[in-house]
Amino acid sequence: MTQQANPLDIAVVGMAGIFPGAKDINSFWQNIESGKSALSDVPPGRWDIEYYDPSNVGAERFYCKRGGFVDEIATFDAPSFGIMPVAIDYGEPDQFLTLKTAAEALEDAGGAKSLIDDPTRVGVILGRGGYYTSGMARLDQRVRVLEQVVTTIKEVIPDVSGDDLMKVRESFRKALGPEHPEAMIGLVPNLAASRIANRLDLQGPAYTVDAACASSLVAIDHATKELASKRLDVVITGGTNHAHDVTFWSVFTQLGALSPSETIRPFDRRADGLLIGEGTGIFVLERLEDAIANNHRVYAVIKGVGVASDGRDTSLMKPKLEGQLLSLKRAWESSQIDPASVGLIEAHGAGTPIGDRTELATLREFFGPSIEDVANEPNHPDRAVVGSVKSMIGHAMAAAGAAGMMKAILSLHNKTLPPTLNCQEPISTLSQSKFRVLEKSIPWESSGSNRIAGVSAFGFGGINAHVVLEESPSSTARSPISTSNSQFDKLYELAGIQRPKVTISPIRAEESGEKVLVMAGDSISELALRLSEMSDEDLISSAKSQISEVPSGTYRIAVINPNQKKLTLVRKIVSQNKSWRGRNDIWISSNPMLSKEKGGRIAFVFPGVEPTFSPQVDDVAELLGHPAPDIESSGVIGFQAAAIITVGRLLNEALLKARVRPDLVSGHSIGELTAVLVSGMIPSSEYDSFIASMDLSRVAMPNTLFGAVGASKRVAQEAIAGLDDVVVSHDNCPHQSIICGDEVQVRTALEKLRKQKVLCQELPFRSGFHSPMFKPYLGAIMEKFHSLTLIEPSCEIWSATICEPYPKDINEVRTLAERHLLEPVRFTELVQNLYEAGVRAFIQVGIGSLTGFVDDTLNSKDVLTLDAASAKRKGLDQLRAVLLGLWVEGVDGIDFNALIRGDITTKRSEYKSERYLKLGAPLIRLGENAQKISRGPVNFG
Secondary structure (H helix, E strand, O other), X not given: OOOOXXXXXXXXXXXXXXXXXXXXXXXXXXXHHHOOOOEEEOOOOOOOHHHEOOOOOOOOOEOOOEEEOXXXXXXXXXXXXXXXXXXXXXXXHHHHHHHHHHHHHHHHOOOHHHHOOOHHHEEEEEEEOOOOOHHHHHHHHHHHHHHHHHHHHHHHOOOOOHHHHHHHHHHHHHHHOOOOHHHHHHHOOOHHHHHHHHHHOOOOOEEEEOEOEOHXXXXXXXXXHHHHOOOOOEEEEEEEEOOOOHHHHHHHHHOOOEOOOOOOOOOEOOOOOEOEOOEEEEEEEEEHHHHHHOOOOOOEEEEEEEEEEOOOOOOOOOOOHHHHHHHHHHHHHHHOOOHHHOOEEEOOOOOOHHHHHHHHHHHHHHHOEOOHHHOOOOOOOOOXXXXXXXXXXXXXXXXXXXXXXXXXXXXXXXXXXXXXXXXXXXXXXHXXXXXXXXXXXXXXXXXXXXXXXXXXXEEOOOXXXXXXXXXOOOOOOOOOOOOOOHHHHHHHHHHOOOOOOOOOOOOOHHHOOOOEEEEEEOOHHHHHHHHHHOOHHHHHHOOEOOOOOOOOOOEEEEEEOOOHHHHHHHHHHHHOOOOEEOHHHEEEOOOOOOOOOOOXXXXXXXXXXXXXXXXXXXXXXXXXXXXXXXXXXXXXHHHHHHHHHHHHHHHHHHHHXXXXXXXXXXXXXXXXXXXXXXXXXXXXXXXXXXXXXOOHHHHOOOOEEEEEEOOOHHHHHHHOOOOOOEEEEEEEEOOEEEEEEEHHHHHHHHHHHHHOOOOEEEEOOOOOOOOHHHHHHHHHHHHHHHOOOOOOOOOEEEEOOOOEEOOOOHHHHHHHHHHHHHOOEEHHHHHHHHHHOOEEEEEEOOOOOHHXXXXXXXXXXXXXXXXXXXXXXXXXXXHHHHHHHHHHOOOOOOOHHHHOOOOOOHHXXXXXXXXXXXXXXXXXXOOHHHHHHHOOOOOOO
């Protein structure tokens, strides 16, 4: 008698992927949710069109030419991973895509700093088929095909001369390109996993698993067992497949498995075969108890995994119900979840008639027949949903399980039931089961318990795997920045302004001319001694344009572009045992506030609208793979607000990439919304839809005026006494406040202040934010806001309305959102309370006045203020200055290289840092060399 096992409870804390039509998991989900097909004709370079013949079913020609391909998005930045660029031309492309995707998944999980304590307890286990892939095919052309060509010529033309054969060899080799023996290690199949461990310095087991189409889920089975046994603490797992070689297509042609109609139709009675896809999907897993203890975001929880084989049968090709059923039984028994609670099955669903019918029979057998009340209603909402992502991307083979699992996890995470394409005429047995297929995505309503999904992957030869997933009770998504121009286009249209046509020349990271001097020691006196021993020339020459690593030591110095004048100042400050925080691009700390011993906290503060807005961030966007933000100074406040939020999210992503994570986030005015977004409280996809649906012209209110007052809130309140339609809308700092209200009355107050010698100025905004004047416009905005999903944030959010952390209760958060729009910004009090809460570093994640406000408010306190963007300095240089300031104050683990794109030496101009991978091995064509050979003494005709 077997003992009941405990549920696995393995948390998925990070994900990344590249699949047809989707360069990342967010675009992958958007395609799924919208029902977008990413299938296309085979692109040039994968295989030659000569192989296509719709009337042929032999080994040498293919009757189908459609599938799923990633050629347009498969890029890799070799230098950033310390890999010679030549390696990517001669190695297997899946190795580089898995490395890139694994790094992205770790970053999505919060970065190695927050996730990995002991690299010896981090493993890499990937599903990868033993298919004939493009790197090996290109080697085969050099070794076998060339010799076959020469041998055939000799046999057909016995009198051919040795010189002519040598010409053939030389021309063929020239077409192949030079040999690179040093790159041949890239053809070893298990390097798909080992290269990740090597480049990311992970010292647990690293290996690949081949279980055909079930490879990804079998790898995940291995990963969960390693975690459950506590042999490992973190596992990077998933699957990869980028095999579109002609030999692979030939196998599926001869098996008759490809769709003659070139359409993949899972669970449709018209289904006639599959389409070949590809992709890489990576998951970062850790035990749920550890994820909760470490406050890691959890996408979903793996509750059970089951693996089984079909056993003996008449054919290795024929799927067997009993084997599939056993894998489901093992997974659900392990999960200790009632199968009746399932809401979604992401099926194998490859679009082959016998495969789909067998799988539906398996589902009916395991989950039971349809409920009597809905037996005659195939689309009844009480039915669970079954689907297959293969209808959108094709059959990704060894990565198919990873694609299906990613789809199911994102469905749980986004509480959405996804559609399946091309199933307008379902197989009749579908209605006899408990399942239905959706044509469009719908909200996944909860019955009060956690949502549950199952994922299947069934491989050739009868290897079957199934995973049971449960939604996370507290998932906090981080989606990439949307730089779509649609919301800006709409805003210009509504405002009646012609959109300017702006051509932007991006600034590349490697063009930076700034050099940095960094020093560290165990005491200030040690630093003073070293400074006295070294001449200015020696110190200046030791400054570097790229910081590959920083020295160790508690007390630190950083100087940007050191010169004699700066070094004289540095020596003076150090000799006086003082701190110096950023003026003249010098950082020195005699009391590192952010060290582990001192425990100072870091706050990201996001700015609001400013009179001028021109941050230099194009190079940051380029580094992160985003379009340059659409920045244009405009009197349309809604446009500038949208751009400010985009820039804030961009800079936040860059700081996270450099392993700088805030202890809390806050914001000033519209910046508080940016803080909410980066915390994950509002899913980015919903926010973007929210903004796109709003009439942004409403934020411009006639007859309303803001006035900046160069004095405290008290002085401003005295000036507006007796003016009923004016309020103090912003208490920014002891020497600045803002009043808002009726245009005439605001000007009256400003004139009164000028007579008192108080500096004041009208501001070019007419929104009425943070005042009762905005109340008539509140209804439509809040109605849309109340429709947004609010989830637990990834870190504390502090409100400038109540000057304390956001409430835990969702309804209280919604109420606070209303108050935020109608009540004053109490930034002075917020800063004081943040200091009392232990914040010692305030990073303005954007461009604005917030660091000045903080300095004015805490002028007698020991704090660090840093600006993440500047109007005068390149974006990456400014971010590096932020990293230097944090490092000097005791922050360890910063990745300075994360904000350097590739090799910045002069060699950089010889090649593009990020390059498209060679995914195919097309026919070798000799071109003009063939004509030169044919004009020789031998007649090749």
